[in-house]
Amino acid sequence: MSENNNTQFETAFEVRDLDLYYDTFQALKKINMDIPLNQVTAFIGPSGCGKSTFIRCFNRMNDLIEDCRIEGEIFHHGVEIHDKSVDVVQLRTEVGMVFQQPNPFSMSVYDNVAYGLRCQGVKDKNILDEVVETSLKQAAIWDEVKDHLNRNAMKLSGGQQQRLCIARAISLKPEVILMDEPTSALDPIATTKIEDLITELKKTYTIIIVTHSMSQAARISDRTAFFLLGEVIEYDETDVIFHNPADSRTEDYVTGKFG
């Protein structure tokens, strides 16, 4: 863990001494990290380094994995998210998530975006209409789907599906959006569109993104954390990580010597 972890910014999450075990295997080791508010934080590292496991901690998706045990603390505005008083369903509405594979529901585009609100019990058609429209607009897919809102979302292309999933995530007006390799299943053009969208979204949302692509991390993120075998090797401003890393392993990775 590098000592550059200075907290001169407002934080969305503060991670303290986080250990995560899958049964007996320790996937994350003593992680300490402050995630800045309204910035893009990228996690990079070779496969199996624990970055996807780590991002799932922020909305407690690891709860769903049996044999997964977490020690340590993650503070979200001063509240420890594993605390008994925290409603995990409520937490997930504040911390949205976009997955590696586009995973729209097999229902209409409209119903996909309205899903989250409907689960909260919102039935008012006017509110739903408005949220669907603004979310799709924010996700830069409104122009492509506005005439086919009743079409099954499965019929969209992969890139459109992923932007729909982003629209779906922001329909709940979350504070944080977690993105787990959101472009790895997409072609370069669709990837560019998603990257542009992320740059746009960071004005409003805190974004944490896991990526395999170093160039993507360099292009869109403000801060970058380099993971290796469950440990954070280095965490700093993206510029520093890519141009002046403190650890030789980080340098080896970002310059493509391994990974």
Place this chain on the structure above:
Amino acid sequence: MTRRRIINDKIKEALTWLSSGISAFVLIAIVVFIFSRGWETLNWDLLTTGYNSENLMADFVHVDMNEFSEFEKPSNLKDDAVFSSKYGIAFVDGIDANKETYTKVVYLDESSPLQDGKITTAGPRQGEQLALHEGLYLQKISYLDEAGDKKSAGQMSPEGKEASELVAILDNQSVEIVDFYAQTEGGGLRGSIITTLILIGITLVIALPLGIFAAIYLNELAPKNKLTSAIRSSIELLSGVPSIIFGLMGMTMLFPITQLFGIDGQSITLGAMTLAVILLPVIIRQTEEALINVPNGMRMASLSLGATEFQTIYKVVVPNALPGILTATLLSISRIIGESAALIFTVGTAITDNPAWNAKGTSLAVHIYTVMGGEQPNFELASAISIVILTIVLILNVSVKVITYYMTKEKDEPAKA
């Protein structure tokens, strides 16, 4: 390649051809055999009439036959019908679905003296007017001869078993008709078809919710531990138990439950409950299969949007598993229609025309058992029922394919960029 290798390969190839050929031949042979034996017997009347015929006896008040002139033979009468010009009635001979000879009335003149019978059989219809009308099966007809003696003819008499003989007696020896005994048409499948439908209904009402909810629990909610896998293996074990054992179980273990509803003895409900137990493993496994096939990404997406576990299950997982659940339902219906061993003990083997949920009856499959189990096995009728069963099962299987095709088409369509 050596000659030896070529021969070796050819032999193995021939074996595969032979095996699939034999299988196909056996299947086709069964279908052809059943159709050839049963097709003649199968007709719409067989499906819509009851099994038990109604016995009707009626007598006539004295009429002077001299008041009646000779009746004219209607021109549209079939060739095999024998017409009595004295009484204006026509009969045909035949053999019914239960292999018994009969004399059937095919025509009765509107002004015939045989129009005005009065029912004498005890029962609610006693005293009603009854003609020896078209469609009745004449068993016995009594007449007075010229000497004034009462004599009889017909199926149940020594004389007049055949239509031509009967008409000759009526026309030449009788002075007037005293009474007759006839039966309505019987031997039909209506009762068994309705019983089968009631069985399907009650069984599905019990088995579907149980099976689907159990599958949801096992696949979505249950912790993946030894207990869960023990439950799962015992369910799979259940599907291998012969159904006759389930029949015994229904008789002894489920019977007390039906007794709570005031049912004494075998009943359709008892059969349906037994069938539900038989079907549970099938429905659970099929539904679980369908649930497993729902992409995990959809569950994740739903949960990440702040849906609860149950909202995820009922809004996303189950709708996506619907084609599979529907398939399970239709396969269950096939199984209900085909089941016999378990029903013999629980619903009984007595064919009924007025099935009720709390009474005995026979499903179509057990109907076969009953008609084959009598003193004179009736293979034609059994084959005819088999055709009905095969047709329903075939339709169900095709609908499974069609429904699955249409419900999955939407998703499988390639996405356009």
